[in-house]
Amino acid sequence: MTTLPDSLENGSSYLSVYSQIYSVTEHVTHDLTATVSIRNTSRKDTLYITKGEYFDSQGKLLNTYIDKTIYLNPLETLAIVIAEKDKQGGAGANFIFDWQIKPNTSEPIFEGVMISTSGSQGLSFTTQGKKID
Template sequence: MKPKYLVLVLIFLIFNCEKKNGIDTLNSENWSKRKINHVLNDSLEYGKSYLSIYSEIYSFTDSKKISLTSMISIRNTSDLDTIYLLKAEYFDTEGKSIRKYFDYPIFIAPLETTEIIIGEKDVTGGTGSNFIFEWKKQKNTPEPIFEAVMTSTMSQQGLSFTTQAKRIQ
């Protein structure tokens, strides 16, 4: 392939992986496939977890920021039981809701992991963004794990760190 055509193909691919309606479309989850079509049992244990993430971090001073990609991992740690997510809501530094990912209960199968990706160009969360997850599980079933990996790469430099959720209810 001629170099000028290769460059055009690369430009096309780059621009087609960009944002759609302000939300990064790369690795987006189809939550509707996980929708629960029945009423959840009242005997399930309810939990609520808080996860801090960072869309941006400060670099050198408070006037220079680095944008990050945040990969939120939702893990069912049980090898036997399904867990149910009732809510996954993203908030900015000021505590204002940015988006809810679904309006209905969804399931996470035993030992399954699903993800939410906040793209590097989506800095609406700011330096103190966070998630609230509400969930249900069988009694005596291990709690789900909510973790985030924040990354950024520039030239030959790389930056990454993780956060883990804390149960708040």
């Protein structure tokens, strides 16, 4: 397929997020706040996000966070927050993002940061998005 110099390249990325994780057994869970970070890594070109969908552990669509094309300026970051009390996603929640960039532009980064604090204890970890077909 030939790409015209003024056309955009399409991509999709998968990002795992956790609104809950298991502790001790599969019957004990900890609820987490998840922050999804969408980062335009280009110093000069715009990133276009055409869709952002959130799915639960069974693959059921829970929410479409981005349903119209939005753009991120060079080095701009967009955050989506899944509240700790929102347990719908479960331990296998995920996002699929569809995006567009100019040819020869660096690809965006999709990250998840999960955190929970209770009393004097805290728990946090991150996930990285993966480009998919």
